[in-house]
Amino acid sequence: MNLRKIIGEDIYWIGINDRKTQRFENYLPLPYGVTYNSYLIDDEKVCLIDTVETGSSAEFLRKIKHVIGERKIDYLIVNHMEPDHSGAMGEIMEMFPEIKVVGNMMTLKMIKAFYHDFDENRFQAVKEGEELNLGRHTLVFATIPMVHWPESMVTYDKTEKILFSNDAFGGFGALNGGLFDDEVEFNDFKDEMRRYYANIVGKYGMQVNKAISKLGSLDIKYICPSHGLLWKEKVGTVIKLYSDWANFIPEEKGVVIAYGTMYGNTEKMAEIIAKELFDSGIKNVKIYDVSKTDSSIVISDVWKYQGLILGSCAHNNALYPKMLPVVEKLKNYGVKNRYLGIFGNMMWSGGGVKALDSFAAETKGIEKVGESVEAKGAPTEEIISKLKKLAKEMADKILA
Numbered sequence: 001m002n003l004r005k006i007i008g009e010d011i012y013w014i015g016i017n018d019r020k021t022q023r024f025e026n027y028l029p030l031p032y033g034v035t036y037n038s039y040l041i042d043d044e045k046v047c048l049i050d051t052v053e054t055g056s057s058a059e060f061l062r063k064i065k066h067v068i069g070e071r072k073i074d075y076l077i078v079n080h081m082e083p084d085h086s087g088a089m090g091e092i093m094e095m096f097p098e099i100k101v102v103g104n105m106m107t108l109k110m111i112k113a114f115y116h117d118f119d120e121n122r123f124q125a126v127k128e129g130e131e132l133n134l135g136r137h138t139l140v141f142a143t144i145p146m147v148h149w150p151e152s153m154v155t156y157d158k159t160e161k162i163l164f165s166n167d168a169f170g171g172f173g174a175l176n177g178g179l180f181d182d183e184v185e186f187n188d189f190k191d192e193m194r195r196y197y198a199n200i201v202g203k204y205g206m207q208v209n210k211a212i213s214k215l216g217s218l219d220i221k222y223i224c225p226s227h228g229l230l231w232k233e234k235v236g237t238v239i240k241l242y243s244d245w246a247n248f249i250p251e252e253k254g255v256v257i258a259y260g261t262m263y264g265n266t267e268k269m270a271e272i273i274a275k276e277l278f279d280s281g282i283k284n285v286k287i288y289d290v291s292k293t294d295s296s297i298v299i300s301d302v303w304k305y306q307g308l309i310l311g312s313c314a315h316n317n318a319l320y321p322k323m324l325p326v327v328e329k330l331k332n333y334g335v336k337n338r339y340l341g342i343f344g345n346m347m348w349s350g351g352g353v354k355a356l357d358s359f360a361a362e363t364k365g366i367e368k369v370g371e372s373v374e375a376k377g378a379p380t381e382e383i384i385s386k387l388k389k390l391a392k393e394m395a396d397k398i399l400a
């Protein structure tokens, strides 16, 4: 049974590795799986911190039984009501009828939305900074609104200096034996952590900054999130990463080229730009065909690099359909501090480049680089030289 005593004598990781679900929230691909981390504190009062996704509860309940046998759980802390963490709440409440469900007043509203017959007498509301004593452990609660739901909160164990941070500092990727950052190769997880951040939390950078500032007063020895690796050695590293991501500070110098093509001409244009970027000194050039690569991967790299060049052919006088999710997400997430170049293709009335130009004009915080380049069919010598100029101007910005 994959459970583990993680810190001190009485804290267990009883999470679930999910390598079966194809898409998180039914739309984000999970090539390396995902975990639903849950923690059991086996103190004088037994306390469960968050549960797991619906469908993972059988193994989860077996783990709980393995630790506590016939004893009962006194408290269920609900840091966040999204069903990847509250999915097994129903079973837990049924199995432990006397359990107190602990959350804030916003949590209660959401519990009642998910469980219409929830008995409010089972709920223990906690306020900002309120403490809950379990015996050896004292827990204290802090809200982190909109990181990434209104009711989101974290639980800090004053005894062991652990921040149970729920989604914050979490990442995609199932755990392959090791749980803590010092037991595995961090770089294997970093991309999936950024992809999680960008696509789940990314819109709420301002709120992430507030949360980091609020949690800054705590002496944090461990961060135990609800997805992915547990942080011990890299507590400072992941807080810095979160802060940089929240403020759109790029990790490395580089450029993402994302294009949508039907007959290959827009693709040819992307290749010309990439070669010129490389020749101009940009080593990190990531090219994505948006018909093949999921938008979440493109978005994650937009968070990593400061340069973005979007290319779209025209489709029914509009943007290429597979480019839509990329552009819509960038708009919705309020991407900032990025340079944007635009290119594309048309045959009669165009539409792809026009839509990208509108996106650039509407999006504050994006600086358009160079002139948009639109080809008619196969790129001519004139178009090739315009594409090279665009690439050179982008490289100059990035390397400045």
Ligand code: FEO
Pocket: 080, 082, 083, 084, 085, 148, 167, 226, 227
């Ligand atoms: Fe991991 Fe917002 O749920």
